[in-house]
Amino acid sequence: MATKPRSIFEEVDDVQKPVAAPGGIDGRGRGARGAIRVWLMILFVLVVVMITVGGLTRLTDSGLSITEWAPLSGSVPPMTDDAWAAEFEAYKQIPEYTQQNAGMSLSEFKVIYWWEWGHRQLGRVIGLVWALGFAYFALRKQIPAGWTGRLLWLGALGGLQGVIGWWMVSSGLRDGMLDVASYRLATHLGLAFVILGFIAWYVFLLGRREADLMxxxxxxxxxxxxxxxxxxxxxxxxxxxxxxxxxxxxxxxxxxxxxxxxxxxxxxxxxxxxxxxxxxxxxxxxxxxxxxxxxxxxxxxxxxxxxxxxxxxxxxxxxxxxxxxxxxxxxxxxxxxxxxxxxxxxxxxxxxxxxxxxxxxxxxxxxxxxxxxxxxxxx
Structure with a gap:
């Protein structure tokens, strides 16, 4: 498109100049920072509850009551007397029962079973909340620039935590073991604090605009x-x-x-x-x-x-x-x-x-x- 010739007598200040839009640096790739922050806060609370429940599971000696790792089918607890009897029979085969809890009644077993089942179920809930939240923001293309990798990292750490959780429990099922190996327990708890730390740091960062942080x-x-x-x-x-x-x-x-x-x-x-x-x-x-x-x-x-x-x-x-x-x-x-x-x-x-x-x-x-x-x- 041709521009109109300017007069040689035209003042330079008379030429209209483009005005920079405020917040231009922060406007590109901003995403749904506030909504993602709320989602991470929910995950933060769930992880805190998870750490607390995990501590109570350890203090009540409930961690070895479930003797298999079934990420999907394990989400359904025993529903019949036969199912409860099968779970109890599996527990009777490990050293914790034979050397420490011999003579435990089925009702007493159910108490420790529910602690461990609740702990594992809460882990599944956390994974589901992360997956649904990430999918929602990703499909709507609302993840801020540079944040996709960070949010995927949280999911990867959560999956690793599930694997380490079973690695920890399996150590207590071996002959001669009445509890899980202490160094595996430390690894499991340590990773929980790492996950909590990353979530907290991301919540802090998302509380302000990128330009303000810079x-x-x-x-x-x-x-x-x-x-x-x-x-x-x-x-x-x-x-x-x-x-x-x-x-x-x-x-x-x-x-x-x-x-x-x-x-x-x-x-x-x-x-x-x-x-x-x-x-x-x-x-x-x-x-x-x-x-x-x-x-x-x-x-x-x-x-x-x-x-x-x-x-x-x-x-x-x-x-x-x-x-x-x-x-x-x-x-x-x-x-x-x-x-x-x-x-x-x-x-x-x-x-x-x-x-x-x-x-x-x-x-x-x-x-x-x-x-x-x-x-x-x-x-």
């Missing part, structure tokens, strides 16, 4: 972010150590504090052979390592908090205050758990507080990287 990152505190990343890894290690304690019921040994029995160090800690087994299977040594790691984690939390309280951002400082408060609370609950030999209600509170603390650390780390805007008055 702008906030310029004000990020790299040193504080690095220290909080170290705190996150240290806390994860402590969670794994806690799983090792739970896996061999080490929390019920040495109900004393600050000493372990009559001394600082547990008596006879290296009786098992080969030597490495003591670090996974000796009650006293495993609990001792968990205690010492907890002390070091608390000290490092204070160090990170001292750096965080110097942040120029009010909400960042508050985030690290929350972490310090929760760490102190978790330490107190841990001591009470040990003193009372890990009763179920206190032990599950200890695990749940670990979940809350884990998310608080992730939130503080997020704020160190992407500070929230504040008014001059709040500076």
């Amino acid at each position: 702008q906030a990152r310029r004000s990020g505190e790299h040193k504080l972010f690095s220290m909080s990343t170290g705190l996150m890894h240290f806390a994860f290690l402590q969670i794994l150590l806690g799983a090792l304690v739970a896996g061999i019921d080490a929390g019920r040994a040495f109900p004393t504090w600050p000493l372990m029995g009559d001394g600082f160090f547990p008596p006879d800690p290296f009786q098992l052979e080969p030597l490495w087994r003591n670090f996974f299977e000796d009650d006293g040594l495993v609990q001792f390592i968990h205690r010492m790691s907890g002390y070091l984690l608390s000290i490092f939390t204070v160090v990170v908090w001292l750096r965080g309280r110097r942040s120029p951002h009010v909400k960042t400082r508050f985030g690290f205050n929350v972490v310090l408060a929760l760490m102190a609370l978790q330490m107190v609950i841990g001591i009470v758990t040990a003193l009372y030999s890990a009763p179920a209600h206190i032990a599950i509170l200890h695990q749940f507080t670990a979940v809350v603390l884990w998310v608080a650390i992730l939130r503080a780390r997020y704020l160190a990287r992407y500070p929230l805007p504040q008014s001059i008055r709040g500076t």
Whole structure:
């Protein structure tokens, strides 16, 4: 299309110029960020419930009540007396029954069966919620640019968790085993926290526009972010150590504090052979390592908090205050758990507080990287 010739006397400022549309950087590939965030929040709540139910399943010794892995047919519980009898008979063949629960009645078996079935069923529900949500947003082409891989990653981790769950249970069905292998339990719980961590991080990111995140990152505190990343890894290690304690019921040994029995160090800690087994299977040594790691984690939390309280951002400082408060609370609950030999209600509170603390650390780390805007008055 030909343009109209301009007069040599025409002022340059008279020429109309295209005006940039606001939010152009963030407008392309924005997707349904708010709706996906809500979907991830639902998954987050389900995973938290899953971790809690899993802890109760372990504390009630229910994890070995179902002796086969049937991802599809296992979703239907026994419906007849014959079906219940068959399940009970299968349980009677494993060492946990013959050496620990011999003489258990069918009604008592049903209690532990329902705990394990509910745990597995909740895993199926989580998988279904993820699959339906991902399919919905993908078919409607509402997934933001760069987020398809992240959401698929969550699904892959969920599938892997199911496989590891059976890998864990199968270890307790072998001769000589009354419980699942503690290191497999730690792997299973650790992956649950990894999944929860990714979901929480994605929820944080989707709470703001990409342009806002890019702008906030310029004000990020790299040193504080690095220290909080170290705190996150240290806390994860402590969670794994806690799983090792739970896996061999080490929390019920040495109900004393600050000493372990009559001394600082547990008596006879290296009786098992080969030597490495003591670090996974000796009650006293495993609990001792968990205690010492907890002390070091608390000290490092204070160090990170001292750096965080110097942040120029009010909400960042508050985030690290929350972490310090929760760490102190978790330490107190841990001591009470040990003193009372890990009763179920206190032990599950200890695990749940670990979940809350884990998310608080992730939130503080997020704020160190992407500070929230504040008014001059709040500076």
